[in-house]
Structures are given as C-alpha cells and as structure tokens.
Amino acid sequence: MPRPTPPLSQRLLPGLVAAVSAIACVVAAVVAAPAASSVTGPVRPGAGGSPDTVLTAGGAVRGTVSAAGRRFLGIPYAAPPTGALRFAAPQPAAPWSGVRDATRTPPSCAQLGTTTEDCLIVNVSTPPVTGTAGTARTAHARRLPVMVWLHGGAYTLGSAAGYDPTPLVTRGGVVVVGVNYRLGPFGFLTLPGATPNAALLDQQAALRWVRRNIAAFGGDPRNVTIFGESAGGHSVCMQLLSPGARGLFRRGISQSGACTGAGLGPVPRAQADASSLRLAAAVGCTDAATALACLRAKPAADVVAAGGGFLDLQWVPVLDGVVVPRGMREALASGRYNRVPLIVGSNHDEGRLFVWLQYHLGLGRAVTQAEYEAGVRRSAGGDPARAAAALARYTPAAYGSRDLAMAAAMTDSTFACPAVETAAAAARRRPFRSRQPVYQYEFADPQAPVMFPDALMPLGAYHSAELYYLFATLQGIPPFTPLTPAQRQLSDEMIRAWTAFARTGDPNAGGAPAGVLSWPSVRGRDPAVLSLRPGGTSRLVRTVDDEHQCAFWLSPTTG
Numbered sequence: 001m002p003r004p005t006p007p008l009s010q011r012l013l014p015g016l017v018a019a020v021s022a023i024a025c026v027v028a029a030v031v032a033a034p035a036a037s038s039v040t041g042p043v044r045p046g047a048g049g050s051p052d053t054v055l056t057a058g059g060a061v062r063g064t065v066s067a068a069g070r071r072f073l074g075i076p077y078a079a080p081p082t083g084a085l086r087f088a089a090p091q092p093a094a095p096w097s098g099v100r101d102a103t104r105t106p107p108s109c110a111q112l113g114t115t116t117e118d119c120l121i122v123n124v125s126t127p128p129v130t131g132t133a134g135t136a137r138t139a140h141a142r143r144l145p146v147m148v149w150l151h152g153g154a155y156t157l158g159s160a161a162g163y164d165p166t167p168l169v170t171r172g173g174v175v176v177v178g179v180n181y182r183l184g185p186f187g188f189l190t191l192p193g194a195t196p197n198a199a200l201l202d203q204q205a206a207l208r209w210v211r212r213n214i215a216a217f218g219g220d221p222r223n224v225t226i227f228g229e230s231a232g233g234h235s236v237c238m239q240l241l242s243p244g245a246r247g248l249f250r251r252g253i254s255q256s257g258a259c260t261g262a263g264l265g266p267v268p269r270a271q272a273d274a275s276s277l278r279l280a281a282a283v284g285c286t287d288a289a290t291a292l293a294c295l296r297a298k299p300a301a302d303v304v305a306a307g308g309g310f311l312d313l314q315w316v317p318v319l320d321g322v323v324v325p326r327g328m329r330e331a332l333a334s335g336r337y338n339r340v341p342l343i344v345g346s347n348h349d350e351g352r353l354f355v356w357l358q359y360h361l362g363l364g365r366a367v368t369q370a371e372y373e374a375g376v377r378r379s380a381g382g383d384p385a386r387a388a389a390a391l392a393r394y395t396p397a398a399y400g401s402r403d404l405a406m407a408a409a410m411t412d413s414t415f416a417c418p419a420v421e422t423a424a425a426a427a428r429r430r431p432f433r434s435r436q437p438v439y440q441y442e443f444a445d446p447q448a449p450v451m452f453p454d455a456l457m458p459l460g461a462y463h464s465a466e467l468y469y470l471f472a473t474l475q476g477i478p479p480f481t482p483l484t485p486a487q488r489q490l491s492d493e494m495i496r497a498w499t500a501f502a503r504t505g506d507p508n509a510g511g512a513p514a515g516v517l518s519w520p521s522v523r524g525r526d527p528a529v530l531s532l533r534p535g536g537t538s539r540l541v542r543t544v545d546d547e548h549q550c551a552f553w554l555s556p557t558t559g
Contacts, residue, residue: 051129056213059096064103065129069169072124072217073161074106077209078202080118081182086296087194090120090205108159109183112310115300117186122206123160123178124217125169143220145502148210148249149178150203152230152256152464153475154311155264156184164472171492172499175219179206181235184307185279186300188315190272193292197323200238207248225251225502227343229467233257234264237422238317240337241266241324251505253343253498254422256350256463260328261418265316272318282306332425341505342426343498345441346419349460351410355403360456372402379409393549403457415463416442416548420527427522437521439507441530442544443469445490449479466532469494486535493538513538 052065054072063072078090085091106123107116127144147168151158160178168176179202181187187199195201211221226249228236236252237259239245258264280286283302285294295303308314317324331337359367367375376394380387390409399405419440427438446458448465451474459465467474468483469491483491493513500510512518516538519530529544545551 053099054216056216057095058093058213060099061102062099063124067128068166069128070124070126070217072102073104074102074121075100075124076120077122077179077206078120081120081186081198082117084296086117086186087189087191087198087292089195089198089201093120105161106180108161109180110186110300110304111153111157111183112304115304117300119180120182120202120205121160121180122209124214125165125176125178126217126219127169127173127175129218143215143223144173144175144218145499146175146177146210146214146219146221146224147499147502148207148224148226149176150181150226150228150232150235151178152228152232153183154313155187155199155231155316156307157310158183158231158475162473162475162477163467165470166472167491168470168495168499172495172502174499174502175214175217177206177210177214177219179203181206184315185276185303188272188318189276189279189295190269190318190320191276191280191292191295192288194276196269196272196318196320197238200235200242200317200323201244203235203239204242204244204248207245211248222250223503224249225253227253227255227498227502228257229255229464230257231264234259234317237328238266238324240340241326241328241331242338243325244323246338249340251341251501253501254345255466256346256415256419257344257422258415258418259344259422260332260425261414263313263316263414266319266324266327267316268319269321275314279303279306328422329425332422332428339426339436341437341501342423343439343441343501343507344419344423344426345443346415347411347461347463347465348416348442348444348446349407349411350415350463351407352404352457352459353463354410355407356454356457356459356462359403360454361452366456367402367406369402372396372406375406376409379406379413389552393552401457407457412548412550413553416544417550417553420545420548420550421554423522424527437505439501439519439521439530440527440544441519441532442541443532445487445532445534447534449481449483449487451475451477451480453480466494470498484534489536490532490534490538494532516540 051070053060053062061072061075063070076093079085079093081090106121107119108114109119110117149160149163151160151163160180163178165176168174181199181202188197190196210224214221226236226239233254234257236254237257240252280291280295283298283306285291319327359365373391376390377387380390394405394409396402396405399408423438423440426436443461443466446460448461449468450459464474468479496510497507501507503509508518520528528540528542530538531541532538
C-alpha cells in the first residue's frame with residue numbers, strides 16, 4: 001500500500017497563512033464585490049430568441065453579448081443558504097418573474113474579505129451567436145460540449161468570477177459554466193444536524209442545474225465535463241467518489257488536485273467533528289445540544305473569523321459514508337467510483353508558489369537552514385527515518401538553494417507523485433471491467449507568467465501557473481506579463497486538447513500538440529506523460545515519476 005502523503009497543513013509553515021491572507025483581501029475586492037441581481041419587466045416565453053436573453057427553468061436572464069461571445073453572470077442554482085439553510089444541503093432556488101439582470105459580477109461565497117452567503121450561483125459563457133432576434137443560435141450548428149469549472153482555493157477561498165473563460169469559449173468552441181460553492185466551515189461543518197460535505201452537494205446541485213438548463217444556452221446536457229485546479233481538481237476526484245454525482249458528468253479533468261494525498265482529505269469524521277466543535281466554541285456556542293442553532297444565529301463574519309486562515313486545511317471533504325463513502329486510494333483499488341475518462345496532471349514546480357508566499361512575499365527573505373530542514377521534514381511526515389532520507393535526497397547543493405530544495409520536496413510529495421499514482425491506478429485494467437482512458441500531463445513551462453514577480457527565486461511552472469494558458473485571469477488578476485508568442489502557442493495546444501477531450505473523450509481529437517504525434521493514454525508499465533512546454537516543444541516523457549522521486553514518496557518504507 002503506498003504511503004499516504006502527509007497533510008499539506010503540516011508542510012506549510014504558519015507564516016504562509018498570513019501572507020496569503022494579505023493577497024486574499026485584494027482578491028476579494030476584485031472578485032467578490034456584491035452586485036444585487038435585479039429583475040425587471042415581463043418576458044414572453046419566446047423572448048429567449050434574443051441573443052442576450054435566455055429563458056431558464058427558473059425564469060429569464062439577460063446577459064451581455066459581444067464579439068467574444070455571451071456571458072450570463074450570477075444565475076442562482078440553489079436557494080440562499082442562510083438562516084435554517086446555513087450548514088444544510090442545498091435547496092431549490094425560487095423562480096422569478098420578469099427578466100433577471102445577469103450582467104454584473106456576482107459575490108463570492110463567505111470567506112476572508114467577504115461575508116456574503118447568498119452566493120450559490122453559476123456563470124455561463126458561450127461562443128458568439130449568429131442570426132437576428134428570434135433566430136439567434138450559437139455559431140455551431142449542434143449543441144456544444146459543456147465544461148463546468150470548479151475553482152480552487154484550498155476549499156476556503158475563491159470564486160467562479162475570478163476566472164475569465166473567454167479563451168476556452170472563443171478558441172475551443174465550448175460552453176463554460178463557472179460554479180460558486182460554499183467554502184470553509186459553511187461547506188464542511190459536521191455538527192449534529194448539519195449536512196456534511198455541503199460544498200460537494202452544492203457542486204452536484206449546480207450540475208443538476210446544468211443538466212436541466214444548459215440546452216437553452218446552446219450546450220449539450222448529455223456532454224458535460226467537470227474540471228478544476230487545486231481544490232477544484234480535488235473536487236473532481238470527490239465527485240468521482242460520490243454516488244450522488246453518478247450520471248451528472250461524462251468526463252473529468254483534475255489539475256494539481258493531489259487526489260490521493262492526505263492534505264485535502266477526505267478526512268475521518270472524528271477529525272471533522274473536532275474542527276467543528278472548536279469552531280463552535282470559538283464563537284461562544286459551547287453547549288453541544290444547541291451548538292448548531294447557535295452557530296446559525298451568529299453573524300457570518302463571526303463564523304469566517306473563527307474558521308481559521310487560508311490553507312490551514314481544517315475545512316475539507318469528510319468521509320461521511322454518504323456523500324464521500326470511501327477514500328480515493330480505496331476507490332481506485334476496488335474500482336468502486338464513477339469511472340469516466342480522465343485527464344490528470346500537475347505542474348513541474350508546484351511548491352515554489354508556497355515558498356514564495358511564505359518567505360519571499362511574507363517575510364521578504366530566503367529560507368534559513370533551520371527552516372529548510374523543518375520544511376523538508378514536514379514533507380516527509382512524522383517518520384524520523386523518512387525525514388532523514390528526504391533531507392539526504394533534497395539537498396541545497398542538488399537543487400541550487402535551500403528554497404528550491406524545500407519547494408521540490410513539497411512538489412514531489414504533495415502534487416507530482418499523487419498525480420502519477422492517481423493516473424496509474426485509474427487506468428489499471430481489472431477483471432471484468434473495461435479499461436478507463438486516463439491521460440496524464442505535466443505543465444513544464446520554466447518561465448510561466450506570474451501574478452507577481454519574485455526576485456529571490458525563479459517561480460518556474462508553479463502551482464496554478466497553467467491557468468493563465470486556459471483562462472484570461474487567475475482569481476481575478478491577469479498575468480504580470482502577457483503570454484509570449486511561444487506561450488500563446490502552448491495555450492492554443494492546451495485549449496485544443498482540453499476542449500477536444502470535452503467534446504469526444506480523446507484530447508487528440510483536435511490535433512496533438514506540435515511535435516507530438518499523439519498523446520497516448522496511460523497503459524500498464526508505459527505511463528507516458530505529456531510534458532507541456534512552449535513554442536511547439538511539448539513532448540512525451542516517461543521519467544516524471546523518476547524525476548520527482550515517486551518510488552521514494554509512494555513507498556510504504558523509506559527506501
């Protein structure tokens with residue numbers, strides 16, 4: 001049995017939380033500005049023929065139309081989870097009359113920087129339309145594949161509005177649906193009477209909304225791909241595990257999801273209960289018999305403040321036996337999960353982002369020798385022998401600096417090797433079961449554009465860097481420098497592969513990246529990985545597991 005990856009919270013030092021919190025306040029101001037959804041005027045059932053107006057099951061919505069396509073923002077897929085619905089399963093949204101304004105940026109769910117709970121919405125983006133009012137249709141004759149985006153942010157931060165999907169929509173010819181879901185304790189509280197994994201149930205409610213309504217936007221409700229990055233990529237794996245998600249999507253793409261790692265769960269119920277009781281006590285709800293009612297009566301700001309900082313990972317999916325019946329490793333070993341075609345991948349230098357956030361941004365300096373040693377030990381978990389072996393492998397001399405060595409240990413243990421493990425296990429042929437197509441990639445642009453530059457260390461292909469090749473913004477922020485022509489070529493290749501996969505289940509259907517004859521699925525002892533690089537230099541490699549020392553990290557012994 002492969003050794004479980006130690007929780008990410010044990011590997012991120014305390015200063016990281018404060019550093020990210022500072023950024024989160026800026027991000028929240030960008031993506032979470034509340035905008036009341038107004039409803040104006042009557043609408044005839046046939047008014048959906050106008051390009052900017054669509055009639056959904058809940059009522060008519062009016063969005064924006066441009067040469068880049070159509071956007072409809074802030075459409076409710078569930079009732080506001082307030083009052084008695086706080087910490088409860090999502091309930092149907094109330095219908096409305098007239099035309100709902102879907103042109104303004106909706107609020108994000110309650111998190112650092114905002115306390116809005118009326119946030120269970122989807123944003124829908126479609127390619128341009130042709131024709132005149134009454135006959136408008138998408139530029140494609142057939143209904144388009146649908147890609148449902150689950151944002152990242154360690155299950156405590158983020159918003160669907162932080163990602164502009166225009167590149168995917170215009171160059172890939174797909175409909176993209178961004179989903180807000182509850183975060184932090186609002187999404188994962190487990191006190192008696194609360195609904196565990198409410199955030200995952202939110203995602204399923206959004207997928208049911210897509211199935212019921214997306215045809216009105218030109219999408220194909222029978223051809224839905226879920227995709228996400230970081231906690232969003234992990235969410236893809238949780239929906240693979242969840243019986244309630246069966247049939248709601250046909251394919252999945254998990255980007256840097258660390259699906260078999262322990263950092264983002266699912267955690268045992270006892271651990272989740274302990275976090276929930278600590279939260280209740282922190283806001284003054286100390287009577288176990290009334291704790292849930294007490295928490296529901298508290299201002300959202302109090303719950304956010306008591307919920308902990310970004311990336312301390314208290315609030316993650318829970319092994320509740322219902323929404324999440326088993327862990328990812330157990331599911332992959334038994335085949336008891338929603339088996340759909342998958343793309344699984346990670347970035348070459350994931351850990352550098354976290355070193356930058358904690359030390360270079362947070363403290364304005366490089367790591368010390370003591371900090372480097374402590375960081376590598378945390379990556380190795382609580383086993384002293386493994387920690388000593390990791391320090392011997394991840395030396396500053398081998399990687400060029402203490403910062404890079406510590407970042408490499410985090411990259412390999414937390415992201416790269418779990419991706420290798422997930423892809424191999426999902427693709428493994430089992431008796432009486434057909435093989436599940438699984439494609440693995442590693443994003444490896446060594447000079448990926450950054451949100452903010454780092455003078456102390458090259459960020460390389462850092463955690464979340466690949467999103468700038470699929471979206472126009474990352475958490476509402478454009479890249480510090482625009483994509484170069486070579487990077488734009490890689491962006492075209494990635495969009496072509498991602499959307500071809502959404503269309504057919506085969507990323508090669510749109511033409512393989514330049515210089516690569518094909519992107520083969522993972523098979524047996526030949527785990528071909530597509531290394532994504534700029535300027536037509538993407539290529540197949542078979543050394544990812546060796547480069548990231550996965551035999552060491554995935555072995556049950558120190559090796």
